Amino acid sequence: MPGSSKLKHRSGCPVSKSLEIVGDRWSLLIIRDMMIRGVRNFKDFQQSGEGIASNILADRLRKLQEAGVITSEAGETDGRKVNYRLTQKGIDLAPALLELLIWGAHHDDGGPPPAVIRTMMKQREAILAEVRRRWRNRDTTPLQSKTGEWHLPG
Amino acid sequence: MPGSSKLKHRSGCPVSKSLEIVGDRWSLLIIRDMMIRGVRNFKDFQQSGEGIASNILADRLRKLQEAGVITSEAGETDGRKVNYRLTQKGIDLAPALLELLIWGAHHDDGGPPPAVIRTMMKQREAILAEVRRRWRNRDTTPLQSKTGEWHLPG
DNA sequence: CCGGATCCGTTTCGATACTG
DNA sequence: CAGTATCGAAACGGATCCGG
Numbered sequence: 001m002p003g004s005s006k007l008k009h010r011s012g013c014p015v016s017k018s019l020e021i022v023g024d025r026w027s028l029l030i031i032r033d034m035m036i037r038g039v040r041n042f043k044d045f046q047q048s049g050e051g052i053a054s055n056i057l058a059d060r061l062r063k064l065q066e067a068g069v070i071t072s073e074a075g076e077t078d079g080r081k082v083n084y085r086l087t088q089k090g091i092d093l094a095p096a097l098l099e100l101l102i103w104g105a106h107h108d109d110g111g112p113p114p115a116v117i118r119t120m121m122k123q124r125e126a127i128l129a130e131v132r133r134r135w136r137n138r139d140t141t142p143l144q145s146k147t148g149e150w151h152l153p154g
Numbered sequence: 155m156p157g158s159s160k161l162k163h164r165s166g167c168p169v170s171k172s173l174e175i176v177g178d179r180w181s182l183l184i185i186r187d188m189m190i191r192g193v194r195n196f197k198d199f200q201q202s203g204e205g206i207a208s209n210i211l212a213d214r215l216r217k218l219q220e221a222g223v224i225t226s227e228a229g230e231t232d233g234r235k236v237n238y239r240l241t242q243k244g245i246d247l248a249p250a251l252l253e254l255l256i257w258g259a260h261h262d263d264g265g266p267p268p269a270v271i272r273t274m275m276k277q278r279e280a281i282l283a284e285v286r287r288r289w290r291n292r293d294t295t296p297l298q299s300k301t302g303e304w305h306l307p308g
Numbered sequence: 309c310c311g312g313a314t315c316c317g318t319t320t321c322g323a324t325a326c327t328g
Numbered sequence: 329c330a331g332t333a334t335c336g337a338a339a340c341g342g343a344t345c346c347g348g
């Protein structure tokens with residue numbers, strides 16, 4: 001419908017397009033895996049997320065691209081592989097995602113001990129800086145292995 | 155049947171119970187309305203969220219209670235009315251929610267102009283302090299009316 | 309092998325109507 | 329006002345198949 005500014009997401013949901021990404025279980029996990037664990041490939045997402053169906057995963061990856069949060073490019077060494085990467089918009093989600101993870105860790109049953117949580121909160125800025133640095137340098141190794149002390153939860 | 159609490163999330167979703175709240179379009183909007191706009195009653199949620207179905211709203215309010223994010227209590231003046239309020243766990247979501255709103259405002263088409271966004275980011279701590287203060291004092295007037303300058307997006 | 313697409317039974321959503 | 333009941337539509341998830 002050209003000229004119509006009503007995208008009509010699903011039915012009457014008033015949430016903005018960007019926030020739709022967040023309001024989805026899998027999308028948030030995908031972004032977390034990319035940002036924290038450095039996951040890039042289709043298969044790694046399947047194993048990392050602990051059982052997302054391939055059709056759902058493909059659907060979410062496509063929607064995340066449409067939303068401008070990630071991009072996909074053919075692997076340079078292996079033509080078969082596809083590398084997914086966060087865009088600037090995706091990286092900008094880091095502060096919110098980190099707050100979310102801290103909140104979950106703090107309030108979840110069986111979460112990490114309070115000392116670890118306090119460490120996470122203190123290192124908040126350091127973690128964000130590291131995420132941004134990695135993005136600039138295209139470094140995709142998991143965050144945890146860098147210091148061994150961050151214990152980012154999921 | 156609604157009312158039977160099956161613990162089995164949906165199928166194999168690995169996300170923690172707390173993060174399930176966030177991975178839902180409506181739950182996030184409900185919390186936002188409570189925190190930013192001071193919404194407390196069933197009917198206000200229906201109008202505020204711009205068209206959430208009553209059965210969905212009831213379901214989400216119940217799940218948020220089960221998750222310990224909100225509580226419900228019968229209205230003191232009017233027995234029919236039910237007042238929903240954020241718990242401490244719910245209030246603790248404020249930093250994450252605010253980051254999310256800033257992110258959405260920044261990256262959404264037709265969002266507020268950059269100057270407003272920069273103001274939001276600068277006032278981040280002030281907004282959080284105000285949310286906490288209101289929660290302590292059971293003040294439920296909308297946040298915007300306080301200063302008229304925060305322009306919190308949705 | 310990798311990154312999907314297709315088929316299909318099951319679950320959940322959502323609009324409307326209705327009730328205490 | 330604060331929810332249920334109902335029912336069609338959509339999304340989900342598992343399994344399997346396909347192109348490169």
